[in-house]
Amino acid sequence: MSVRMRALACAALVALASCGGDGRTVLTVYSPHGKDLLEYYEAAFEKAHPTVDVQWVDMGSQDVLDRLRSEAANPQADIWFGAPTEVFDRAAGAGLLSPYKPTWANLLPPEAKGDSDLWYGTYLTPEVIAYNSDAVKAADAPKDWDDVLDPKWKGKVIIRDPLPSGSMRAIFGAMIIRGMGSSGSPDSGYAWLRRLDASTKEYALDPGVLYQKLGRQEGLISLYDMPDIASLRGRFNIPVQYVIPASGTPVLVDAIAIVKGTKHPDIAKQYYEFVTTPAALEYAAKNFYRIPARTDIPLDSLPQWVRDAKTKIKPMPLDRALLAKHLDEWMRYWDANIRNHSKKS
Amino acid sequence: MKPEQRTSWALAAPVLALLLWCVAYPNITIIAGSFAHGLGYWREFAHSPSDREALRTTLEVAFGSVVAATAVGLPLAFVLSRVEFRGRRLLQAFAMLPAALPPLVGVIAFLFLYGESGVVTRAVQRGLHLAEPPWRLTGVWAIIFVHAYTMYVYVFLFVSAGLERLDGTLDEAAAGLGASTQFRLRKVTLPLVTPALAGSMLLVFMSALGSFSAPYIFGGGLRVLSTQVVASKLNGSMGMAYVETTVMAIAAVGALLLLRWFERRRTYALTGKGSNTRIALRGPMAHLAPLLATALVFLLILPHAMIVLVAFARDGTWTTQVLPPQYTLENFTRMARDPQLWTPVRNSLWMTVLATIANILVCFVAAYLLVRRRFAGRGLLQLLVVLPWAIPATAIAIGLASTFDRSAPAQLRLLLVGTFWILPLAYFIRGIPLVTSAVEGSLRQMDPSLEDAARGLGASWWLAMRRVVIPAARPGLAAGATLAAITAVGEFVASIVLYTHANRPISMEILAQLRNLSFGTAAAYSVLLIVLVLLISVAARLLGGRAERVETIPTA
Numbered sequence: 001m002s003v004r005m006r007a008l009a010c011a012a013l014v015a016l017a018s019c020g021g022d023g024r025t026v027l028t029v030y031s032p033h034g035k036d037l038l039e040y041y042e043a044a045f046e047k048a049h050p051t052v053d054v055q056w057v058d059m060g061s062q063d064v065l066d067r068l069r070s071e072a073a074n075p076q077a078d079i080w081f082g083a084p085t086e087v088f089d090r091a092a093g094a095g096l097l098s099p100y101k102p103t104w105a106n107l108l109p110p111e112a113k114g115d116s117d118l119w120y121g122t123y124l125t126p127e128v129i130a131y132n133s134d135a136v137k138a139a140d141a142p143k144d145w146d147d148v149l150d151p152k153w154k155g156k157v158i159i160r161d162p163l164p165s166g167s168m169r170a171i172f173g174a175m176i177i178r179g180m181g182s183s184g185s186p187d188s189g190y191a192w193l194r195r196l197d198a199s200t201k202e203y204a205l206d207p208g209v210l211y212q213k214l215g216r217q218e219g220l221i222s223l224y225d226m227p228d229i230a231s232l233r234g235r236f237n238i239p240v241q242y243v244i245p246a247s248g249t250p251v252l253v254d255a256i257a258i259v260k261g262t263k264h265p266d267i268a269k270q271y272y273e274f275v276t277t278p279a280a281l282e283y284a285a286k287n288f289y290r291i292p293a294r295t296d297i298p299l300d301s302l303p304q305w306v307r308d309a310k311t312k313i314k315p316m317p318l319d320r321a322l323l324a325k326h327l328d329e330w331m332r333y334w335d336a337n338i339r340n341h342s343k344k345s
Numbered sequence: 346m347k348p349e350q351r352t353s354w355a356l357a358a359p360v361l362a363l364l365l366w367c368v369a370y371p372n373i374t375i376i377a378g379s380f381a382h383g384l385g386y387w388r389e390f391a392h393s394p395s396d397r398e399a400l401r402t403t404l405e406v407a408f409g410s411v412v413a414a415t416a417v418g419l420p421l422a423f424v425l426s427r428v429e430f431r432g433r434r435l436l437q438a439f440a441m442l443p444a445a446l447p448p449l450v451g452v453i454a455f456l457f458l459y460g461e462s463g464v465v466t467r468a469v470q471r472g473l474h475l476a477e478p479p480w481r482l483t484g485v486w487a488i489i490f491v492h493a494y495t496m497y498v499y500v501f502l503f504v505s506a507g508l509e510r511l512d513g514t515l516d517e518a519a520a521g522l523g524a525s526t527q528f529r530l531r532k533v534t535l536p537l538v539t540p541a542l543a544g545s546m547l548l549v550f551m552s553a554l555g556s557f558s559a560p561y562i563f564g565g566g567l568r569v570l571s572t573q574v575v576a577s578k579l580n581g582s583m584g585m586a587y588v589e590t591t592v593m594a595i596a597a598v599g600a601l602l603l604l605r606w607f608e609r610r611r612t613y614a615l616t617g618k619g620s621n622t623r624i625a626l627r628g629p630m631a632h633l634a635p636l637l638a639t640a641l642v643f644l645l646i647l648p649h650a651m652i653v654l655v656a657f658a659r660d661g662t663w664t665t666q667v668l669p670p671q672y673t674l675e676n677f678t679r680m681a682r683d684p685q686l687w688t689p690v691r692n693s694l695w696m697t698v699l700a701t702i703a704n705i706l707v708c709f710v711a712a713y714l715l716v717r718r719r720f721a722g723r724g725l726l727q728l729l730v731v732l733p734w735a736i737p738a739t740a741i742a743i744g745l746a747s748t749f750d751r752s753a754p755a756q757l758r759l760l761l762v763g764t765f766w767i768l769p770l771a772y773f774i775r776g777i778p779l780v781t782s783a784v785e786g787s788l789r790q791m792d793p794s795l796e797d798a799a800r801g802l803g804a805s806w807w808l809a810m811r812r813v814v815i816p817a818a819r820p821g822l823a824a825g826a827t828l829a830a831i832t833a834v835g836e837f838v839a840s841i842v843l844y845t846h847a848n849r850p851i852s853m854e855i856l857a858q859l860r861n862l863s864f865g866t867a868a869a870y871s872v873l874l875i876v877l878v879l880l881i882s883v884a885a886r887l888l889g890g891r892a893e894r895v896e897t898i899p900t901a
Contacts, residue, residue: 237661
C-alpha cells in the first residue's frame with residue numbers, strides 16, 4: 001500500500017502544485033453582485049489596466065461585513081462593492097471603511113451618500129410585491145402592502161428569511177416605522193408583521209429557493225426587491241411579475257466603499273470609478289438589472305422597466321438613524337416572538 | 346521512565362501540542378467570548394424561550410437521527426458482509442453513494458425530489474389525483490429523514506470495517522458447539538462489532554447535533570442550535586452565538602463521555618487477522634433478495650439522478666410539471682466555456698490531498714496511542730480528537746477566524762485568515778474525528794497481545810508497527826481517509842466563512858452559480874463534484890482494498 005500511496009501522493013502533488021501568481025498586482029473585491037456582473041467588470045478592468053489582476057470573492061452583504069470584522073487586523077479586501085447602506089453604516093461605525101470622494105459624488109441624491117465620504121451609492125433597490133404570473137392575474141395581484149394580508153392569500157405567501165437579507169430587513173423596518181406614527185412604539189408594526197406571519201406559508205432559506213418556490217407555484221406571493229424580480233423574468237424566464245406598492249415603498253441604496261487598510265488604494269479608487277461611469281451603469285442596467293443611483297444618466301438610455309422605477313415609485317422615507325439604532329432589536333423581537341407563532345397555536 | 350513510556354511520550358507530545366493549538370485554542374476563544382459579559386449572555390440564553398426550544402429540538406433531531414441511521418446502516422452492513430446473493434456487489438458499490446453527495450448538493454437534490462413541488466411528491470400527487478401535495482418535507486421528521494439518508498453511511502462503513510476484521514472461525518466454532526444463529530449473533534458477532542457500532546453512532550449523533558443545511562431548509566422555521574448560532578451572528582450578537590456554540594459542544598462532549606463509560610465496561614478483542622465468509626442464500630429469499638437490492642439501489646441513486654436531470658434541464662422551464670419539460674446541453678457547454686473552470690477543481694483537490702495526508706499521519710498516531718498506550722494526557726487526547734465533530738463546522742470556522750486573524754507569536758497566533766492555508770487546516774480539523782475513530786475501531790479489534798508477541802519475538806518497535814499494527818489499522822485507515830477526503834472535496838459550511846480567492850473551492854463555485862440563479866450550471870458543477878467523489882472512493886478502494894474470499898457454506 002505505502003509504495004502505491006506514496007506514488008499517488010507524489011503524482012497529485014506534482015499535478016496540483018502548478019498554481020501561482022503571474023506578477024500582476026492583485027486587487028481584491030468583496031461583493032454580493034454575482035458571478036456574471038463581477039466577471040464582466042473583471043475582464044473590462046483588466047483590459048484597461050493590464051498590470052492589475054482583479055480577484056473577486058462573491059458572498060452575501062452581511063457576510064462581507066462579518067468578514068471585514070474578522071479580517072480587521074489584516075485586511076484582505078481592497079474594495080467592497082455592494083450592500084444596502086444600512087450594512088455600510090454599520091461597517092463605518094466599526095471603523096472598517098476608508099474615505100474616498102468619487103468624481104460623481106455631487107450627482108447623487110442625498111440619501112445615497114455616506115457620512116464622511118465613507119461610502120457612496122451605486123444602484124437603487126426599490127422593494128416590490130411579487131407574484132406568480134401564471135397563477136395570478138395582474139388584476140388580482142395585491143396592489144399595496146396591506147393587500148398582502150388579505151385572507152385570500154393565506155398560506156400562499158413565501159417570504160425570504162429576513163435575518164440575513166438586507167431587502168427583507170428594510171421592508172420589515174419600513175413596516176414598523178410606518179406603523180409608529182407619533183407614538184414611537186413598534187407595537188402596531190409588530191401587529192402587522194404578526195398578520196403577515198399568519199399568511200406566510202414558509203420562510204425561504206435564500207433567494208434561489210424563494211425564486212424556485214415562487215416559480216413552481218409552491219407559493220404565489222412574495223415581497224422582494226425589484227431588480228431581482230425583474231431579472232427572473234428577463235434573464236431566467238421564470239414566470240414572476242411585480243407590483244410597485246401604491247402607498248410607497250422603501251428604496252434601498254446599494255453602495256460601494258474602499259476597505260480600510262487596503263494595500264492598493266490607488267487601484268481601488270480606479271476600480272471604484274470604473275464600475276460607476278455612465279457607460280458602466282447603463283451596461284449594468286441593461287444586462288444585470290441594476291437601477292443606477294446617479295441622477296445624470298439620461299432616462300432614454302435605460303430600459304423601460306428602469307424608467308418606470310425611476311418615475312413611478314413613491315419612495316417611503318426611512319429614518320436611517322432610527323433603523324441603525326433599533327433594527328437589530330426589532331429583528332430579534334420578530335425572530336423570538338413573531339416568526340412561526342401563528343402556526344403553533 | 347520505562348522505554349515504553351518514553352516512546353509513548355515521544356509520540357504523544359507533538360500530537361497533543363498540534364491538537365491543542367488547532368482544535369482547543371480556537372474553542373477556548375469561543376468559550377472566553379461567551380463569558381465576555383460575565384454570565385450576562387448565559388442568563389440571556391437561559392431566559393430565551395426560542396433558545397430553549399432550539400436546545401430541545403436539537404436533541405430530538407440528534408437522537409432521532411441516531412436511531413434512524415442505525416436502523417438503516419446496521420442491517421445493511423450485516424447483510425452485505427455476511428450474505429451472498431445476486432446484486433450484492435452492485436448494492437455494496439452503491440451503498441456509499443450518499444457520502445458522495447456534498448451537503449449543499451444533497452439538500453438541493455432532496456428539495457427537487459421530495460420537496461412540495463419535487464418530482465416524487467408531484468408524481469404521487471398526480472398518480473393519486475390529490476388536490477394537495479401528499480406531504481410536506483418539513484419539521485423534525487423531515488430532518489431525520491434527510492439525516493438517515495446521509496448519515497447511515499457512517500454506521501454502514503464502520504460496522505462493515507468491523508465485520509471485515511471479524512474472524513469467521515469464531516462464529517463457526519460457536520456454531521459447532523451447538524449455538525443457534527440468533528444466539529451467535531447476540532453473543533459473538535454483536536459484541537465484537539460493538540466498538541465500531543458505538544463509534545459510528547457517536548459520529549451520527551454529533552453530525553446531527555451540528556447539522557446546519559437540513560434543519561435550515563427542511564425545518565420549516567424550526568429552531569435548532571446550529572441555525573440559532575448563524576441567526577445570532579447575523580443579528581450582530583456574537584456573544585449569544587458563542588454561548589449557543591458552547592452549549593452544543595457540551596451536549597456532544599456529554600455523549601462522548603457516556604460512550605467512553607460504556608466502552609470501559611466491556612472490552613472484546615480478537616486474535617488473528619480476520620477472515621470472512623459469506624453465506625449463500627437459498628430458497629425463496631434468493632429470488633427476493635435481488636429485487637430488494639435493486640429497489641434499495643434505486644432509492645440510493647435517486648438524489649444523484651435528480652442532480653444529473655437538473656443539469657440537463659433548461660433553466661426556467663420547469664414550473665408545474667412532474668419532470669423538467671425541456672432538456673439541453675447548454676449547462677455543460679457554459680461550464681466548459683468558463684475560462685476558470687479548473688481553478689476551483691484544482692483548489693479543492695489540492696486542499697483535500699494536503700488535509701487527508703495530514704489526517705492519515707496524525708490520526709493514525711493518535712488512534713494508536715488511544716488504543717494501545719496508557720499515559721498521562723490520554724483523556725485529553727481522547728477529548729481533542731473527537732471535539733471537532735462536536736463543534737459545528739460554522740463554529741470551527743468562526744473559532745479559526747477569530748484566533749488566527751493576526752500574527753502574534755507570543756500568543757501562538759499565526760496569521761492564517763485570508764491565506765490559502767486556513768482552508769486545508771479547517772478540512773484537516775474536520776477530518777480528525779472521522780479518521781481517528783475509524784482507525785480506533787480497527788485497532789480495538791486487534792488482540793493487544795499480538796504487538797507484544799511480535800516485540801517478544803525480537804521485532805523492533807518499528808517492525809512490529811509495520812507488520813502488525815498498520816495492517817490491523819488498514820481497513821479503518823482506508824475507510825476514515827476516504828470519508829475525510831470526500832468531506833473535504835465538497836466541504837461547504839466552513840469554506841463559506843474562510844475561503845479567499847486563492848483557495849476558492851468547488852462548493853463556492855456551485856454557490857456562486859446558485860446566487861446567479863443558474864440552477865442548471867450549478868447542477869452541472871455538482872455532477873462534476875459527484876464524479877470527483879466517486880473517483881476518490883474508487884482510488885481508495887484500489888489502494889486499501891484486498892482480495893475477497895467468497896465461500897459458499899451450505900446452510901443446514
